Amino acid sequence: MSELSALSVSAFLNAVRSPNPTPGGGSAAALAGAMGASLLAMTAGLPKSRAATEEDAARLRAAGDRCGQFAAELEALIDRDSAAYNLVMSAYQKPKGTDEEKAARSAAIQAAMREAIDAPLAVMRACADAAEQGVVVAALGNPSASSDAQVCLELLAAALRGAKLNVEINLGSVKDAEYAAKIRAEVLELERAMRAHG
Amino acid sequence: MSELSALSVSAFLNAVRSPNPTPGGGSAAALAGAMGASLLAMTAGLPKSRAATEEDAARLRAAGDRCGQFAAELEALIDRDSAAYNLVMSAYQKPKGTDEEKAARSAAIQAAMREAIDAPLAVMRACADAAEQGVVVAALGNPSASSDAQVCLELLAAALRGAKLNVEINLGSVKDAEYAAKIRAEVLELERAMRAHG
Numbered sequence: 001m002s003e004l005s006a007l008s009v010s011a012f013l014n015a016v017r018s019p020n021p022t023p024g025g026g027s028a029a030a031l032a033g034a035m036g037a038s039l040l041a042m043t044a045g046l047p048k049s050r051a052a053t054e055e056d057a058a059r060l061r062a063a064g065d066r067c068g069q070f071a072a073e074l075e076a077l078i079d080r081d082s083a084a085y086n087l088v089m090s091a092y093q094k095p096k097g098t099d100e101e102k103a104a105r106s107a108a109i110q111a112a113m114r115e116a117i118d119a120p121l122a123v124m125r126a127c128a129d130a131a132e133q134g135v136v137v138a139a140l141g142n143p144s145a146s147s148d149a150q151v152c153l154e155l156l157a158a159a160l161r162g163a164k165l166n167v168e169i170n171l172g173s174v175k176d177a178e179y180a181a182k183i184r185a186e187v188l189e190l191e192r193a194m195r196a197h198g
Numbered sequence: 199m200s201e202l203s204a205l206s207v208s209a210f211l212n213a214v215r216s217p218n219p220t221p222g223g224g225s226a227a228a229l230a231g232a233m234g235a236s237l238l239a240m241t242a243g244l245p246k247s248r249a250a251t252e253e254d255a256a257r258l259r260a261a262g263d264r265c266g267q268f269a270a271e272l273e274a275l276i277d278r279d280s281a282a283y284n285l286v287m288s289a290y291q292k293p294k295g296t297d298e299e300k301a302a303r304s305a306a307i308q309a310a311m312r313e314a315i316d317a318p319l320a321v322m323r324a325c326a327d328a329a330e331q332g333v334v335v336a337a338l339g340n341p342s343a344s345s346d347a348q349v350c351l352e353l354l355a356a357a358l359r360g361a362k363l364n365v366e367i368n369l370g371s372v373k374d375a376e377y378a379a380k381i382r383a384e385v386l387e388l389e390r391a392m393r394a395h396g
Contacts, residue, residue: 009210009229010203013273016236017266019243025349028233031207032353035226038214045217068215075211147367151223151360155230158356162349169345 004078021089026081029162030123034074036155037130041067043149044133046142056140063136070130074159077123081166084116088170109173116170117183120163124190127160131197153197160194202276219287224279224364228321231357232272234350235328239265241347242331244340254338261334268328272357275321279364282314286368307371314368315381318361322388325358329395351395358392 004012004023012031016023044064051057091108095101131153138149167187174180202210202221210229214221242262249255289306293299329351336347365385372378 005208005211006206008204008206009276010273012207013203013232013236013269016233017239017269019240024240025237025346028237028353029349031233032230032356034211035214035229038211039223039226041215042217042222071211071215075208078207147363148223150363151227154356154360154363155226158230158352162352165345165348165352 004082005075022082022085023078024082024085025162026085026120026123026166027078029120029159029166030074030077030081032155032162033123033127033130033159034071034078036152036159037067037071037074037126039148039152039155040064040130040134040137041071043141043145043152044137046145048142048144049140050143051140059136060140063133063140066133067130067137070126070133073126074123074130077119077126081116081119081123084112084119087112088116110175113170113173114179117167117174120166120170121183121186123163124160124167124187127156127163128190128193128197131156131160131194135197157194160190164191202280203273220280220283221276222280222283223360224283224318224321225276227318227357227360227364228272228275228279230353230360231321231325231328232269232276234353234357235265235269235272235324237346237350237353238262238328238332238335239269241339241343241350242335244343246340246342247338248341249338257334258338261331261338264331265328265335268324268331271324272321272328275317275324279314279317279321282310282317285310286314308373311368311371312377315365315372318364318368319381319384321361322358322365322385325354325361326388326391326395329354329358329392333395355392358388362389 004027007015016028041064044060044067049060051060091105091112094105094108096105134149134153138146141149164187167183171180171183202225205213210221214226239262242258242265247258249258289303289310292303292306294303332347332351336344339347362385365381369378369381
């Protein structure tokens with residue numbers, strides 16, 4: 001499956017429900033994040049904002065634009081996460097009869113694992129970044145949309161935590177300890193950033 | 199818009215992003231819940247479950263089936279929430295020139311508010327019920343899908359909290375104090391149930 005976002009919402013949900021492993025939790029987290037960021041972009045664009053000066057209005061517009069960009073990134077990550085999972089599955093299915101085959105298979109698994117970590121890590125980054133803009137939207141946007149802004153933060157936080165679980169499960173299979181430590185540090189930092197904006 | 203779930207994922211996200219008030223946070227919460235329930239249904243159906251007896255296998259199957267039903271309900275609620283919002287907007291636009299018109303407008307607003315409360319309340323119920331089944335899936339399902347099961351619970355909890363915000367904002371416009379108190383009590387109970395399953 002190469003274009004999950006081209007499926008209807010109904011067909012996407014059916015695909016999640018199907019016994020196929022993809023789309024799985026990583027793609028669902030990316031879509032939840034994309035909804036959160038999209039809703040923030042909408043909220044930022046509502047009339048009757050609280051921006052009292054032209055400078056505040058420009059800040060609100062910029063925050064809305066960035067949320068729109070994060071939403072587009074997260075939408076692309078719906079596919080990227082499932083593609084990464086499929087890459088991992090293919091790597092595990094490589095032959096392992098000879099020592100050369102074993103080495104090639106192991107290298108392919110490690111390369112695929114990096115992609116299967118980088119994809120949910122990118123989801124985490126986009127969600128934390130969108131939540132940061134959400135603070136601007138909540139402060140300067142239309143006050144009657146404040147419940148929508150809070151729904152956004154709930155969705156972004158759930159998406160970040162869901163993506164984190166996928167990063168962590170894949171980190172368990174990574175052999176490069178230095179890379180793994182670097183990723184773990186960034187995961188902690190992104191969680192901290194999300195808590196600061198929640 | 200009458201069939202949001204027939205839109206592509208991409209078009210749905212664009213519609214959320216657009217300046218139109220619907221689909222808004224309520225529909226996004228319903229879709230997040232539908233993803234969580236769908237993912238639980240998939241997880242319940244995976245081979246290599248931990249169900250050791252035929253009785254446990256039957257419990258796991260039943261939990262998966264119920265999650266599939268909750269997912270279908272939540273999918274229908276994506277549309278129902280947006281329709282309810284549109285109903286509220288139409289009611290507010292009714293004429294209010296004469297006393298009769300004012301009374302009719304007020305009655306229409308109150309009726310629309312009930313639907314705009316009942317829809318996110320139904321989202322909350324389905325999410326809490328799916329999370330209850332999630333406990334069975336997490337305990338008896340394939341252990342390697344445990345991160346997916348946790349993503350489900352994150353999504354269901356975020357959807358429940360997002361829907362709760364919409365229930366509460368609409369409760370503020372309800373005049374029937376007895377009805378409002380009954381709804382508030384159920385909201386608290388559903389939150390408690392979700393926390394027990396998270």
